[in-house]
Amino acid sequence: MKNSFFKKTILYTLLLSLFLVSCKKDKEKISDQSTSSSGTLPHEAKSDSVKKEVKESIPPAMQENGFYNAFILPKDKKLRxxxxxxxxxxxxxxERYAILAxxxxxxxxxxxxxxxxxxxxIDTTLMSYSPFPxxxxxxSEVKKFVIFSYEIQAYGVYSNGxxxxxxxxxxxxxxxxxxxxxxxxxxKKKLAISTVKSEWKLPYNFNIHNSGGIxxxxxxxxxxxxxxxxxRLLLNDAKWLYNYADTWILNPGGATTKAKGTAVMVFGDYxxxxxxxxxxxxxxPNANNISVEEMNTLLKPNVEKMLYEQTNREKVADSIKLAKMAESPVEDSETAPN
Structure with a gap:
């Protein structure tokens, strides 16, 4: 009887030891996974790293609402x-392109x-994070308008509001x-040369201050x-704006401007x-947002000028088109193909 009890005692002790070892391995595995998923490099891990990650992690509800996280960059180049x-x-x-933008x-x-x-x-179109209204x-009546904010170093494009x-x-x-x-x-010019330094190539350049070369x-x-x-713009943005905006229309010989191009505004202070x-x-998350009221105050005094130049350009463009049609040879109805 004693012998049987002694055997059972040893068996229970062995099972308990195996269970404790298994739990320890599982705990270590979970700890490793937590450190790895945080994006922290091995040398940066600390004894309280798991506790710290839990404390600083963003709840799913906040992520769904479009809040922002920080990706910390070390100074050392190899670590970077x-x-x-x-x-x-x-x-x-x-996604990387959007984050950098x-x-x-x-x-x-x-x-x-x-x-x-x-x-x-992440919204790769960036529209979910627009600081502009x-x-x-x-x-609403301005067909094309481009605005640059000095304060937040961003541009916005509006079509009819x-x-x-x-x-x-x-x-x-x-x-x-x-x-x-x-x-x-x-x-505009697909590849311009900087007036400051000839070595500087400027792809998809669109001039807005002719005398100043801006x-x-x-x-x-x-x-x-x-x-x-x-x-300065990203390449894709420079291409897009190059095709979007309208150029000026010059008088014959190019000495004077007959019509202005797309309205552009630069405002604010950095x-x-x-x-x-x-x-x-x-x-x-709304720190950089520019309010509708602020934009209205900025734009209202300038809308009349925008609309005047827009209407004038349309009239000039139409007159040029009609002149070209009049200059084109009209085929005689008898010789024209059926």
Whole structure:
């Protein structure tokens, strides 16, 4: 009887030991998975990393509502390269493009920041994160309008009052700021040469200040105002605007302007040396939003001028079209094919 009891005791002890070892392995496995899923590199893991991740994680409800997360970038280049591998695996090419655009960066300057603001729910069109109002009734009669905000380094495009596109820009640096106010698109060229430095090639350049040589075009977006007065854009945005906007119409010989192109406005002031505006999205998803009231106050005094130039351009374009039709040889009805 004693022998039987002793055997059972040993058996229970062995089973309990196996259970404790199994639990320990499972716990270690869960801990490893938690560290891996957080995107933290192995050398950065700390004893309280699991607890910290739980504390800082964003609830699913907040993610669905479009809140923003922070992707922290280490200073060390090797560590950044390793983290970029994590970044590339987590997000596809279009998602990475959108994230960089929100941070006013292009792929060349992707690590020109210590933190990337990342939306919890990524919209690759960027329209879900527009700082500009989606509808402006004050522009309902204006067929095409492009606006650039210095404060948030972003542009918006309106067609009859509806926002159709927006994106990042890098405008004039502090010592060479872009001219503010209402202007109109002039000439365009698929590949222009900078008047500041001949080595600088400017793809899809669209001039808006002819005498000042200011226009929008593709060039580096480093995450802050860095240009020599021009309005830098991502390549895709520069192409899109190149095809969207209307040019001026010149008199024969090109000496004077017969009609102006698409209305363009640059407004606001950048807080030089201050915190980058888009970083504020981490604490307030609406931090960069420009209100309808602010836009109305800005645009109302200029709408009459926009409409006048729009109407004038349509009349000039129609008269040119009619003149060309009149100049074309009209076939004799007897010789015209049936």
């Amino acid at each position: 390269d390793s983290l970029y591998s994590v970044f590339s695996k987590k997000y596809n090419e279009r 929100l941070n006013r960066l292009d792929s060349k300057n992707r690590w020109n920041a210590d933190t990337l603001v990342v939306p919890a729910k 989606m509808q402006l009734d004050v522009l 509806a926002l159709v596109k927006w994106g990042p820009t890098s405008m004039g640096k502090k010592s060479a700021q872009t001219t503010r106010g209402l202007t109109f698109a002039n000439w 226009g929008w075009h593709q060039y580096d977006l480093p995450g802050y105002p860095a240009s020599h007065s021009c309005l 807080k030089w040396g201050g915190r980058k505006p888009w970083r504020k999205l981490l604490s307030d």
